[in-house]
Amino acid sequence: MLISTNAIVISKLKYGDNDLIVKCYTQDYGTQSFLLRGVLKSKKGKVQAAYFQMLSQLQIVMDYKNNRSLQHIREVKLNHLYSSLHSNVVKSAVAMFLSEILSGALQEEEPNETLYSYIETTLLWFDSYTEYANFHLLFLLNLTKYLGFYPEVAHLEYEYFNLQDGKFELKAIDRHTISGDNVTVLKRLLETTFDILTEVKISSKQRQSFLNVLLLYYELHLGNFKKPKSLEILHQVFN
Known part of the structure; x- marks a missing residue:
């Protein structure tokens, strides 16, 4: 057929x-x-x-x-001819990294038009913008909405986030609990859209640390998920 x-x-x-x-x-x-x-x-x-x-x-x-x-x-x-995604060295490294994530995370042979639309439109955003250092962080965080483990946004005032349960907590009660800068970055991104992403300022050290947190979050919630082989390349191009 x-x-x-x-x-x-x-x-x-x-x-x-x-x-x-x-x-x-x-x-x-x-x-x-x-x-x-x-x-x-x-x-x-x-x-x-x-x-x-x-x-x-x-x-x-x-x-x-x-x-x-x-x-x-x-x-x-x-369908779309990218202007920079494949020709810009840094964007190409991000594309390689995200494709590995998607290949590991998307296994279902079932249609999901809202997920497809999310990936399609965000990649077009990425292709068109010149300030994109935090794109992969927001992309991965928002992708969890469609994969079923987006963080609970209740109690944003709490200073700890439990990666295993996906929620903010008053104190650390699990070994997979984060705090400090990683929680600050998480809260900032939870309140951010792609329209205002260029206004979000995150240092290189914070970006790398929070990306590792996101990958652990994926590992905890997706059974067969493995860290992308291209992670080291991504760290190198951003440093």
């Missing part, structure tokens, strides 16, 4: 000499993996390897079968 849907590239893996296995988050069918035969050899045809850069936003026509683990793409075209 031929299906047309929007898709965002979240991982790719070379398979053999000339093939690629690409994982996409699609608007209508959730997470889907595709086998692209001969795509690394052929310079002709409707499916080219250049389309499948990390976080590229595509419109694809796929030959869909619900009992097949690897689907086939018949046609592909860009």
Whole structure:
């Protein structure tokens, strides 16, 4: 059955000499993996390897079968042509990092149009802005809304946050409780939207510390989640 849907590239893996296995988050069918035969050899045809850069936003026509683990793409075209996301070194490092997060966190083969729209619109924001040092922090924090473990915002006046339970507390009662600068950054981001993100000032040290907190938060709430291999690269480009 031929299906047309929007898709965002979240991982790719070379398979053999000339093939690629690409994982996409699609608007209508959730997470889907595709086998692209001969795509690394052929310079002709409707499916080219250049389309499948990390976080590229595509419109694809796929030959869909619900009992097949690897689907086939018949046609592909860009939905959005990024102006800087793939050409700016720092943005490319962020894109690689976020694609790893999404690849690990998005497993369901079920549509979630609000989640798709969130990823689509925030990536367009990221592509268009020149001040983006805190983008990945707010992106990951807000993503937890759609994954089911967004922090409870009751008792924002409390000075401790329990990562295991996802709520603010009056005192530390769990080993996965944070305080100090990490709680200050968390509160600031909980009250921030992308429209005013450029006004949020966080030091490099605070940013790195809070990112590690976010990754632990993901590990505690997503069973098979692993720290991205590109984390070290991300730290290097921001330092």
